[in-house]
Amino acid sequence: MTFEPTPLAGVYLITPKVFGDERGFFMETWNRRVFADAGFDLDFVQDNHSRSARGILRGMHYQTEHTQGKLVRVTAGSVFDAVVDMRRDSPTLGQWFGAELSAENHRMLWVPPGFAHGFLVLSEYADFLYKCTDIYHPASEVSLAWDDPSVGIEWPLPAGEAPQLSAKDSEGLPFDQAPRLA
Numbered sequence: 001m002t003f004e005p006t007p008l009a010g011v012y013l014i015t016p017k018v019f020g021d022e023r024g025f026f027m028e029t030w031n032r033r034v035f036a037d038a039g040f041d042l043d044f045v046q047d048n049h050s051r052s053a054r055g056i057l058r059g060m061h062y063q064t065e066h067t068q069g070k071l072v073r074v075t076a077g078s079v080f081d082a083v084v085d086m087r088r089d090s091p092t093l094g095q096w097f098g099a100e101l102s103a104e105n106h107r108m109l110w111v112p113p114g115f116a117h118g119f120l121v122l123s124e125y126a127d128f129l130y131k132c133t134d135i136y137h138p139a140s141e142v143s144l145a146w147d148d149p150s151v152g153i154e155w156p157l158p159a160g161e162a163p164q165l166s167a168k169d170s171e172g173l174p175f176d177q178a179p180r181l182a
């Protein structure tokens, strides 16, 4: 398992060790001791799984109470996964980071509490799995506008194509109106 820092403090790209053989492959995707040895003392309370078709964008989501850390990965297809720093005292407040996560590259992203998170599906469909450090708390859920120009996430969308969004995400808050996190 390798833990690769990103330009946003606390956000890590994680690549599991994959053991391939004639049957297929095996990999550990979460191991409390291995993560603790790497400095991640995590306690997960919920696992989620969503499936989405090509061109669907879910995001950019966070909760102002019960703020969640998320360990995210893809088991079928590929996505462009993105985070935005919402930590009020962070030197990188408002900056984004994105990476392709796919069933082929086995990569995971550790998104600590304090970030808005979302993804765009690049394949015919994608299965997206994630572990959360806190509960779902819809009353404090925020959708930050995926296309806020002051954040400027470079989504790998075909020229002139718009993503498909939920009703909630099509009314995402502009960055300057979106609540900051601790």
Ligand SMILES: Cc1cn([C@H]2C[C@H](O)[C@@H](COP(=O)(O)OP(=O)(O)O[C@H]3O[C@@H](C)C(=O)[C@@H](O)[C@H]3O)O2)c(=O)[nH]c1=O
Pocket: 048, 050, 058, 059, 060, 061, 062, 070, 117, 118, 119, 136, 166
């Ligand atoms: C997130 C979530 C949703 N739901 C329900 C509520 C709703 O009826 C249905 C779909 O919810 P949503 O539209 O919010 O699902 P979705 O847009 O997939 O929301 C997720 O997006 C990604 C990007 C994240 O980072 C997640 O934390 C989460 O916010 O599932 C739960 O029961 N538990 C949960 O933890």
